[in-house]
Amino acid sequence: MYLELDEQGPRYAQLLRALKSAILGGRYPAGAKLPATRVLARQLELSRNTVLAAYEQLRAEGFIEGRVGSGCYVAEIAQAPSAPPKRRTRPAAPLSRRGQRGQDMYDRNIPGRQHKGVRYNLQYGLPVTNPALSSAWRRELHYAAARAELDYPNPQGVIALRESVCDYLKRRRGIVAAAEDVMIVTGTQQAIAFAADVLLDEGDTAVVEDPNYQGARQALLAQGAHLLSCRVDDDGLVASELPTGAAVKLLVVTPSHQFPTGSVLTLPRRMELLAYADAQRCFVVEDDYDGEFRYDARPLAALKSLDSNERVIYIGSFSKVIFPSLRLGYMVLPPSLRNAFVAAKWLNDRGCPAIEQAALARLISTGAFERHLRQTSLALKARRAALLAGIKRHTGNHVQLADSGAGMHVVAWLPRLTHAQVERLIENARARGLGLYSINPYYMRKPSRPGLMLGYADLPPADLEAAMALLGRCLRELSDA
Amino acid sequence: MYLELDEQGPRYAQLLRALKSAILGGRYPAGAKLPATRVLARQLELSRNTVLAAYEQLRAEGFIEGRVGSGCYVAEIAQAPSAPPKRRTRPAAPLSRRGQRGQDMYDRNIPGRQHKGVRYNLQYGLPVTNPALSSAWRRELHYAAARAELDYPNPQGVIALRESVCDYLKRRRGIVAAAEDVMIVTGTQQAIAFAADVLLDEGDTAVVEDPNYQGARQALLAQGAHLLSCRVDDDGLVASELPTGAAVKLLVVTPSHQFPTGSVLTLPRRMELLAYADAQRCFVVEDDYDGEFRYDARPLAALKSLDSNERVIYIGSFSKVIFPSLRLGYMVLPPSLRNAFVAAKWLNDRGCPAIEQAALARLISTGAFERHLRQTSLALKARRAALLAGIKRHTGNHVQLADSGAGMHVVAWLPRLTHAQVERLIENARARGLGLYSINPYYMRKPSRPGLMLGYADLPPADLEAAMALLGRCLRELSDA
Numbered sequence: 001m002y003l004e005l006d007e008q009g010p011r012y013a014q015l016l017r018a019l020k021s022a023i024l025g026g027r028y029p030a031g032a033k034l035p036a037t038r039v040l041a042r043q044l045e046l047s048r049n050t051v052l053a054a055y056e057q058l059r060a061e062g063f064i065e066g067r068v069g070s071g072c073y074v075a076e077i078a079q080a081p082s083a084p085p086k087r088r089t090r091p092a093a094p095l096s097r098r099g100q101r102g103q104d105m106y107d108r109n110i111p112g113r114q115h116k117g118v119r120y121n122l123q124y125g126l127p128v129t130n131p132a133l134s135s136a137w138r139r140e141l142h143y144a145a146a147r148a149e150l151d152y153p154n155p156q157g158v159i160a161l162r163e164s165v166c167d168y169l170k171r172r173r174g175i176v177a178a179a180e181d182v183m184i185v186t187g188t189q190q191a192i193a194f195a196a197d198v199l200l201d202e203g204d205t206a207v208v209e210d211p212n213y214q215g216a217r218q219a220l221l222a223q224g225a226h227l228l229s230c231r232v233d234d235d236g237l238v239a240s241e242l243p244t245g246a247a248v249k250l251l252v253v254t255p256s257h258q259f260p261t262g263s264v265l266t267l268p269r270r271m272e273l274l275a276y277a278d279a280q281r282c283f284v285v286e287d288d289y290d291g292e293f294r295y296d297a298r299p300l301a302a303l304k305s306l307d308s309n310e311r312v313i314y315i316g317s318f319s320k321v322i323f324p325s326l327r328l329g330y331m332v333l334p335p336s337l338r339n340a341f342v343a344a345k346w347l348n349d350r351g352c353p354a355i356e357q358a359a360l361a362r363l364i365s366t367g368a369f370e371r372h373l374r375q376t377s378l379a380l381k382a383r384r385a386a387l388l389a390g391i392k393r394h395t396g397n398h399v400q401l402a403d404s405g406a407g408m409h410v411v412a413w414l415p416r417l418t419h420a421q422v423e424r425l426i427e428n429a430r431a432r433g434l435g436l437y438s439i440n441p442y443y444m445r446k447p448s449r450p451g452l453m454l455g456y457a458d459l460p461p462a463d464l465e466a467a468m469a470l471l472g473r474c475l476r477e478l479s480d481a
Numbered sequence: 482m483y484l485e486l487d488e489q490g491p492r493y494a495q496l497l498r499a500l501k502s503a504i505l506g507g508r509y510p511a512g513a514k515l516p517a518t519r520v521l522a523r524q525l526e527l528s529r530n531t532v533l534a535a536y537e538q539l540r541a542e543g544f545i546e547g548r549v550g551s552g553c554y555v556a557e558i559a560q561a562p563s564a565p566p567k568r569r570t571r572p573a574a575p576l577s578r579r580g581q582r583g584q585d586m587y588d589r590n591i592p593g594r595q596h597k598g599v600r601y602n603l604q605y606g607l608p609v610t611n612p613a614l615s616s617a618w619r620r621e622l623h624y625a626a627a628r629a630e631l632d633y634p635n636p637q638g639v640i641a642l643r644e645s646v647c648d649y650l651k652r653r654r655g656i657v658a659a660a661e662d663v664m665i666v667t668g669t670q671q672a673i674a675f676a677a678d679v680l681l682d683e684g685d686t687a688v689v690e691d692p693n694y695q696g697a698r699q700a701l702l703a704q705g706a707h708l709l710s711c712r713v714d715d716d717g718l719v720a721s722e723l724p725t726g727a728a729v730k731l732l733v734v735t736p737s738h739q740f741p742t743g744s745v746l747t748l749p750r751r752m753e754l755l756a757y758a759d760a761q762r763c764f765v766v767e768d769d770y771d772g773e774f775r776y777d778a779r780p781l782a783a784l785k786s787l788d789s790n791e792r793v794i795y796i797g798s799f800s801k802v803i804f805p806s807l808r809l810g811y812m813v814l815p816p817s818l819r820n821a822f823v824a825a826k827w828l829n830d831r832g833c834p835a836i837e838q839a840a841l842a843r844l845i846s847t848g849a850f851e852r853h854l855r856q857t858s859l860a861l862k863a864r865r866a867a868l869l870a871g872i873k874r875h876t877g878n879h880v881q882l883a884d885s886g887a888g889m890h891v892v893a894w895l896p897r898l899t900h901a902q903v904e905r906l907i908e909n910a911r912a913r914g915l916g917l918y919s920i921n922p923y924y925m926r927k928p929s930r931p932g933l934m935l936g937y938a939d940l941p942p943a944d945l946e947a948a949m950a951l952l953g954r955c956l957r958e959l960s961d962a
Contacts, residue, residue, distance in 0.1 A: 009651050096679060098678055102678075103820050127632070150806055187831060189828070198577060198583070268556075283574060308505070342587060347700050349671040
């Protein structure tokens with residue numbers, strides 16, 4: 001009997017694997033006597049103790065019987081099916097419908113930063129790097145790690161963090177909420193996934209803005225929602241056009257700063273939207289993903305602050321304003337939904353990690369978080385100004401800006417180009433080290449004019465200026481061609 | 482017009498809230514002129530600047546029109562529905578079926594440590610406190626926080642951690658897996674929730690052991706699974722009794738250390754279980770929640786190591802062996818399921834936090850994790866010995882032990898008592914500062930004899946000895962009564 005060791009890990013484990021595989025594969029049939037330990041040791045150039053230990057373990061696991069050292073026999077176990085796995089071509093058990101939908105979406109849309117490695121990457125969603133925040137975060141993590149609860153966390157979230165969130169929302173977003181209304185989640189994505197779980201059965205109708213945040217759309221589609229969309233203009237969602245035929249169960253909107261167009265939902269439309277939700281008896285998810293950053297005025301109050309009938313599920317994320325790999329966000333829930341959402345969290349993951357929650361609570365309560373927001377706001381304002389100046393200087397009359405004075409990106413419409421030309425523009429720019437992104441993926445129906453999402457959070461002003469010079473050059477080349 | 486300020490937060494924000502609420506409530510109808518800022522300032526004893534700022538913000542948000550300082554009028558907005566919210570008694574939109582099932586379970590089973598605060602709490606699931614681990618963890622967190630990727634994490638998990646998990650599994654659990662087979666999740670609960678999501682449609686059949694881990698059962702029931710169970714005896718799951726009538730799509734088992742009875746699945750039954758899965762074309766979730774801790778022998782290899790037909794989804798958790806509030810675990814996935822599970826993770830939460838993953842990868846690769854396991858094993862072994870000695874000394878012939886020499890708890894059967902007596906025992910013990918837990922909640926059909934789950938991880942040997950003395954006293958009182 002020839003045993004091949006796979007040279008991975010300790011010799012003892014290699015031998016054990018080889019022996020098991022020989023037994024399971026039928027090379028040592030039931031009742032066969034194993035070679036004497038001395039013989040095998042010499043043959044494989046192992047110490048006899050190694051062989052003894054492997055035999056002992058085989059015996060402990062029930063593969064062999066007898067006394068190690070005198071005579072061991074392969075036990076009467078049901079050996080592995082004799083057909084080798086390769087031959088079996090029948091498909092494995094099918095996925096659930098939801099599992100299949102999710103996999104199809106994922107296969108079409110492998111995540112990852114598309115233009116990673118280019119010199120100027122204008123990808124939306126990259127965070128502002130703030131070394132002061134990084135050290136504050138490190139300090140708070142270290143502090144919290146010594147003190148946080150080690151036992152299972154409260155699924156709804158650490159109370160200190162929920163209280164900090166309430167303070168913050170009252171001060172900055174006009175929302176009056178109690179800690180019991182707040183649930184800590186891993187971010188916007190989980191919040192929307194839970195909303196889909198808790199409120200939508202397969203085939204139920206949900207409405208999103210068009211264009212919209214892909215992650216939200218995908219979570220609803222994975223759940224099996226029948227998805228309708230509503231147009232957006234410069235005043236945000238056109239609430240008068242919300243669908244009235246179907247029984248809508250959920251609306252997902254971005255009133256403070258429509259994603260991705262940047263428009264701000266006007267007050268009359270906010271009221272209209274709430275009246276619609278009340279008439280439809282449906283819930284509204286308000287995704288306030290960057291309502292924090294406005295450069296020309298104080299941030300507008302959230303839709304939630306107008307919600308007298310408890311129709312609005314407010315969601316906020318710390319990922320955009322701290323860093324995306326943090327994975328913490330929150331929901332403000334209407335009382336009627338609180339238990340159902342906490343149950344969803346509890347069934348899904350038992351609650352967010354306690355140390356990070358405690359660290360974040362202190363980051364907020366010590367004021368470091370708002371200092372970071374102020375610093376980030378200033379940095380973003382300067383970056384935005386550099387980007388806009390660069391566009392003005394370098395792109396001639398190609399670009400029509402949709403400028404809402406908020407957020408971490410602007411949309412540059414290119415009304416004089418075709419969609420195909422913009423695709424070429426993106427390719428050419430990439431070859432020159434400039435990462436550009438079409439706005440098209442956010443649309444359910446292709447927009448009438450092509451446009452670019454210009455994310456500016458991650459680049460210093462000088463780079464943004466240089467990036468716009470490059471963009472200008474690419475645009476000229478395209479016109480000349 | 483009388484405006485009442487709510488005394489919460491800055492005066493400016495109080496005034497803004499009060500004015501909005503007056504406008505939305507119809508107390509200032511559309512077209513009404515707001516009081517002059519000087520007048521309002523005097524009336525409310527505010528500075529005029531505060532009033533000016535509030536008016537400016539109202540104008541920015543579209544509530545009023547005109548020029549602040551000369552004359553402002555309430556805008557023609559759709560005011561809040563005139564019916565006060567209290568009157569509206571019709572129910573809100575219904576939950577989804579899944580949302581309703583989850584809420585019902587949660588309402589019945591509010592989580593939380595039942596006997597928190599008692600002197601000796603024998604709750605299963607409390608972690609071993611290890612100060613050396615706490616400082617190692619703090620150190621690694623601090624190190625990782627300075628270096629981890631800030632951008633969105635890989636939804637499948639940080640590669641360094643997945644590689645560390647593979648090394649660990651090869652060395653300790655006999656599983657040969659590549660990093661691409663591993664997905665990092667927040668723990669056992671999320672792993673099982675994803676398995677339900679990806680593999681079960683509403684009404685599909687799943688099989689669990691009886692008794693079983695509640696969290697797994699609840700995740701399957703929330704998904705709408707038709708749940709069957711299979712009996713467990715001293716050799717683990719009775720594989721020959723697995724249901725053959727229905728088309729089973731998923732099995733959830735604990736072969737290394739049946740939860741909660743502690744029995745270990747024998748090799749012939751492991752082979753039988755795998756053959757069953759292959760015949761049924763279903764998948765098997767192997768929940769290896771504490772396979773790590775065996776005191777009388779080397780840990781048995783995992784079921785996954787015998788899985789030549791890629792039917793087994795292996796799940797492991799760091800919560801039990803590090804601390805529960807960490808929220809990190811992992812799955813080893815068959816290649817055919819990998820994309821569907823990564824998609825589920827991506828749609829649910831985009832991936833686990835990067836800093837913690839990087840810290841854990843280093844905790845493993847530096848050897849600190851296995852040092853902790855060794856220390857914990859020694860501590861658990863001593864605690865277990867103290868518990869068993871205490872039982873022997875103090876509980877007479879009341880207790881029949883189910884002892885598998887593994888894990889973090891033992892089951893004490895009380896064959897001479899009725900279920901009602903054991904309920905009284907638990908109450909009496911609690912009054913004396915001893916937290917005891919019935920094994921009943923883990924059973925789908927009430928077991929023929931009552932039993933207690935004795936978790937010993939959290940208490941030093943002397944306390945366990947004292948706790949057993951108390952148990953003995955409570956047992957005697959019960960017999961005397």
